[in-house]
Amino acid sequence: MTAPAAAVVLTGIGKRFPGVVANHDVDVSIRPGTVHALIGENGAGKSTLMKILYGVQAPDDGTITVDGETVTFSSPTDAIARGIGMVFQHFMLADNLTVLENVVLGAEKLHGIGGGARREIRAISERFGFGLDPDVLVETLGVAARQRIEILKVLYRGARIIILDEPTAVLVPQEVDALFENLRVLVAAGNSVLFISHKLDEVLAISDDITVMRRGTTVGTADPATATRLQLAELMIGEELPSPETTESTVTDVAQLQLKGVSVFASDGREVLQGIDLTIHRGEVLGIAGVEGNGQAELVEAVMGMRTLSGGTIHLGTEDISGWSNRRVREAGVGYVPEDRHRHGLLLDAPLWENRILGHQTRKPNVRGLFVDRKGARRDTDRIVGSYDVRTPSIDTTARALSGGNQQKLIVGREMSGDPVLLIAAHPTRGVDVGAQAAIWDHVRTARHEGLAVLLISADLDELIGLSDRIEVILRGRLVGEFDPRRVTAQELGSAMTGGGEAA
Amino acid sequence: MSTTTTTPRSDSRIRTFQHAWLLLALVAVVTVALVRVVTGADQLTATGTLRAMILSACPILLAALGGLWAERAGVVNIGLEGQMLLGTWGAAFLAYHAGPYAGVLGAAAMGLLGALLHAVATVTFGVDHIVSGVAVNIIGLGAIGFLAKAYFNDLEGGGPRNLSGYQTLPRVTVPGVSDGAAWLADRHVFGISDVAALVAAATTGVSLLTVLVVVLVAASAYILWRTPFGLRLRSCGEAPEAAETLGVNVIRYKYVAVLVSGALAGLGGAYLTMVSSSSFTVGQTNGTGYIGLAAMIFGNWRPGGIVTASLMFGYTDGVSLLPSGGIVVHALLLLITLVLAALALWRLRQGNLRSALTIGVIAVAVLVWYLSTDSVPRAFVGMTPYVITLFVLAVASQRLRMPAADGKPYRKGQAG
Numbered sequence: 001m002t003a004p005a006a007a008v009v010l011t012g013i014g015k016r017f018p019g020v021v022a023n024h025d026v027d028v029s030i031r032p033g034t035v036h037a038l039i040g041e042n043g044a045g046k047s048t049l050m051k052i053l054y055g056v057q058a059p060d061d062g063t064i065t066v067d068g069e070t071v072t073f074s075s076p077t078d079a080i081a082r083g084i085g086m087v088f089q090h091f092m093l094a095d096n097l098t099v100l101e102n103v104v105l106g107a108e109k110l111h112g113i114g115g116g117a118r119r120e121i122r123a124i125s126e127r128f129g130f131g132l133d134p135d136v137l138v139e140t141l142g143v144a145a146r147q148r149i150e151i152l153k154v155l156y157r158g159a160r161i162i163i164l165d166e167p168t169a170v171l172v173p174q175e176v177d178a179l180f181e182n183l184r185v186l187v188a189a190g191n192s193v194l195f196i197s198h199k200l201d202e203v204l205a206i207s208d209d210i211t212v213m214r215r216g217t218t219v220g221t222a223d224p225a226t227a228t229r230l231q232l233a234e235l236m237i238g239e240e241l242p243s244p245e246t247t248e249s250t251v252t253d254v255a256q257l258q259l260k261g262v263s264v265f266a267s268d269g270r271e272v273l274q275g276i277d278l279t280i281h282r283g284e285v286l287g288i289a290g291v292e293g294n295g296q297a298e299l300v301e302a303v304m305g306m307r308t309l310s311g312g313t314i315h316l317g318t319e320d321i322s323g324w325s326n327r328r329v330r331e332a333g334v335g336y337v338p339e340d341r342h343r344h345g346l347l348l349d350a351p352l353w354e355n356r357i358l359g360h361q362t363r364k365p366n367v368r369g370l371f372v373d374r375k376g377a378r379r380d381t382d383r384i385v386g387s388y389d390v391r392t393p394s395i396d397t398t399a400r401a402l403s404g405g406n407q408q409k410l411i412v413g414r415e416m417s418g419d420p421v422l423l424i425a426a427h428p429t430r431g432v433d434v435g436a437q438a439a440i441w442d443h444v445r446t447a448r449h450e451g452l453a454v455l456l457i458s459a460d461l462d463e464l465i466g467l468s469d470r471i472e473v474i475l476r477g478r479l480v481g482e483f484d485p486r487r488v489t490a491q492e493l494g495s496a497m498t499g500g501g502e503a504a
Numbered sequence: 505m506s507t508t509t510t511t512p513r514s515d516s517r518i519r520t521f522q523h524a525w526l527l528l529a530l531v532a533v534v535t536v537a538l539v540r541v542v543t544g545a546d547q548l549t550a551t552g553t554l555r556a557m558i559l560s561a562c563p564i565l566l567a568a569l570g571g572l573w574a575e576r577a578g579v580v581n582i583g584l585e586g587q588m589l590l591g592t593w594g595a596a597f598l599a600y601h602a603g604p605y606a607g608v609l610g611a612a613a614m615g616l617l618g619a620l621l622h623a624v625a626t627v628t629f630g631v632d633h634i635v636s637g638v639a640v641n642i643i644g645l646g647a648i649g650f651l652a653k654a655y656f657n658d659l660e661g662g663g664p665r666n667l668s669g670y671q672t673l674p675r676v677t678v679p680g681v682s683d684g685a686a687w688l689a690d691r692h693v694f695g696i697s698d699v700a701a702l703v704a705a706a707t708t709g710v711s712l713l714t715v716l717v718v719v720l721v722a723a724s725a726y727i728l729w730r731t732p733f734g735l736r737l738r739s740c741g742e743a744p745e746a747a748e749t750l751g752v753n754v755i756r757y758k759y760v761a762v763l764v765s766g767a768l769a770g771l772g773g774a775y776l777t778m779v780s781s782s783s784f785t786v787g788q789t790n791g792t793g794y795i796g797l798a799a800m801i802f803g804n805w806r807p808g809g810i811v812t813a814s815l816m817f818g819y820t821d822g823v824s825l826l827p828s829g830g831i832v833v834h835a836l837l838l839l840i841t842l843v844l845a846a847l848a849l850w851r852l853r854q855g856n857l858r859s860a861l862t863i864g865v866i867a868v869a870v871l872v873w874y875l876s877t878d879s880v881p882r883a884f885v886g887m888t889p890y891v892i893t894l895f896v897l898a899v900a901s902q903r904l905r906m907p908a909a910d911g912k913p914y915r916k917g918q919a920g
Contacts, residue, residue: 056749075751076748076749076750076751077751080751086749088749092743092745092746092749092750093743093746094739094742094743094746094747094908095742095743095908096742096905096907096908097735097738097739097742097743101735101739102746104732104735105735105736105739105746105747105750105752106736106747106750106751106752107750108732108735108736109732112732113730113731113732113735153750
């Protein structure tokens with residue numbers, strides 16, 4: 001017998017969906033009072049496993065043991081009762097409710113919904129240094145605070161085993177440090193944390209144990225004290241980690257996109273962009289770093305003709321495109337990889353070849369005269385699927401059936417077709433697995449070499465630093481500093497993004 | 505024992521909020537009194553006018569309250585009109601055979617039945633809420649047409665499309681207050697008489713159903729905002745996936761909300777057949793359900809706002825039925841001018857020049873209309889409630905905040 005009984009043991013877990021085996025023979029053992037990292041590519045089966053552990057889905061095979069007792073969960077309520085809490089990657093919060101209301105929802109019996117609950121929330125918030133006011137509306141809070149609400153929600157229910165699904169994906173480095181600080185306090189108090197991630201540096205920094213998943217099953221464990229990034233990466237994908245680094249500069253001095261004094265008002269009268277001046281040359285990748293919600297989305301939409309400018313001009317090459325419609329901007333040779341591919345980039349229930357036509361519905365090879373050229377569109381979709389390595393059974397498959405990485409490769413392929421002169425890429429590799437990420441980076445690099453100008457917006461600072469020729473930091477709708485990616489560190493960028501330091 | 509500690513911040517916020525409401529009410533009374541004195545149209549705040557307002561406002565308020573329940577749980581219930589229609593028949597049928605109290609219950613039950621149809625379609629089968637709601641409206645009208653013909657035709661006082669001769673609910677008068685307020689109202693003292701007229705209207709010959717409306721509004725506000733049940737229900741309208749991950753049975757709450765919504769709309773129907781009038785006619789809701797929906801939107805999905813909006817719509821609706829309607833609506837033109845002018849100034853201060861100018865021009869036009877005429881044509885008087893509805897929604901819509909997941913289909917197991 002080993003000394004401390006494991007907090008949670010998963011043995012031989014299997015889960016099949018029609019046509020897919022999501023999990024098989026999964027074995028994970030989490031010790032109490034530790035941070036246990038679960039790593040693996042997208043589609044490796046981490047999320048399914050978590051849903052099984054949290055009772056959202058029931059396993060087909062295998063057993064779950066909590067504190068030495070075998071349990072079966074038929075709903076999250078059962079898991080919560082066993083002290084298991086989950087923080088989803090996409091936060092599960094109601095914006096229009098207060099912190100208090102979000103926390104007590106579903107657990108009203110514990111401390112009521114009034115003063116008792118308020119006291120308890122204050123107490124937890126103080127104990128772990130969360131700094132949350134229970135009476136604030138969630139919509140007024142930033143991403144990091146929302147994440148702390150999610151963790152608080154779980155603690156409020158008395159959870160001792162906390163599952164965090166890719167918690168750092170939306171945070172800047174300083175916020176990640178703060179989160180890790182919170183996690184260390186949590187673990188020191190005897191709780192266990194299951195930390196799901198594919199950011200290997202973070203995994204090595206925070207975890208006590210590591211379990212690696214690949215293709216639906218656990219393929220090994222590692223000791224963070226001795227393991228290296230490389231070893232973990234090899235375990236994860238069986239090959240070396242790709243890097244976003246670009247080699248030599250291809251920047252020319254021909255300006256491809258020029259913004260002068262661009263300002264935009266939001267519908268509530270706030271000025272979300274104030275006097276933006278920026279220039280991107282042919283063959284240049286300009287990275288925009290910033291905490292989400294500081295005007296990146298508005299900047300992209302302004303260039304794409306989706307928002308009315310309240311001031312300033314936008315030139316594409318020599319033409320003034322301010323006030324042009326979105327279609328005209330696209331026809332002038334601007335490709336656009338949207339921030340949220342489900343909301344803006346794809347018709348999820350339409351086949352791939354129809355998705356190929358989106359945004360190119362006035363251009364060859366998709367149309368002939370007034371009519372859609374099915375044959376042309378299908379042929380070109382085949383080309384994209386081939387050269388961008390979109391893994392799909394056929395081009396008649398609906399976009400929904402593809403994994404996030406393959407959806408994104410299809411979008412990148414579509415936006416690169418028709419020889420664009422400018423590519424606007426908002427978070428092009430968000431939620432994309434390592435393999436697809438490398439492929440997307442390669443395509444951007446190749447196109448840049450051929451003279452494409454790229455406006456890159458990303459929350460992944462490594463991606464920004466590796467891919468950009470120049471980085472601008474955006475804060476509260478203004479560009480507040482320019483950095484040379486060859487010299488800047490993620491820490492420096494992070495501090496500029498939060499307004500902590502002045503630009504060099 | 506620990507004492508309750510509330511932060512000074514949230515405390516003062518609540519106080520500011522209450523002060524704002526008091527101030528707003530005071531400004532409203534002074535403005536209305538001013539318009540009354542300037543125009544000389546004493547009917548503007550006469551007890552009779554305000555009684556008409558209450559009579560018209562209550563069914564609107566019931567429909568709006570029903571809308572509130574459903575939409576707070578994320579279901580758009582455009583079928584309120586149809587559920588009200590069913591309620592009118594249920595009220596008449598049971599009131600005729602089993603007395604007025606049974607009539608009230610019958611109306612709620614019939615409304616509930618209509619809502620059940622809507623709930624099954626939207627919540628269980630994921631049918632588009634508007635499509636289902638419109639279907640409920642059409643079915644409601646068709647059903648009561650058929651039911652009236654089948655059950656009322658052979659009754660004494662009945663016909664193929666109408667029924668009268670049943671007992672209605674008793675009315676109550678608050679002794680002392682009623683007479684005193686009426687006396688004060690007749691003195692035409694600036695401001696005071698206007699308020700007194702409202703008190704008189706609300707304490708003289710008030711139907712029990714009106715009292716029930718007040719109770720239902722207060723109860724709904726308390727249940728939806730002060731109880732765990734209400735929090736869960738609202739969470740289904742704001743973030744159903746989040747609610748699901750926390751163990752809330754979203755489907756069940758949506759069902760409860762829609763059924764309550766239908767019952768309230770049904771009571772609205774009872775109000776029309778038993779208080780506003782004493783007879784049943786097929787189609788007597790005349791769009792009240794839709795106005796209720798508009799009142800709910802204008803009331804920003806909040807009880808206080810809904811009451812205000814319903815009273816406003818009720819006032820214009822009630823006035824349009826009075827013999828003095830033309831004169832009152834004419835006086836209202838001045839009031840509208842003042843409100844518009846204030847709105848234009850406010851927009852100007854916000855720096856929204858174009859909007860300020862547009863509203864300013866409309867204000868001047870209304871003022872010119874007021875100055876150049878003595879009365880408003882009958883046809884326009886009847887139109888007033890609808891014009892006001894449209895206008896108010898056009899001006900206010902940008903500041904409204906609907907539940908985040910309102911009208912969106914929800915499927916279990918989507919979380920994560």
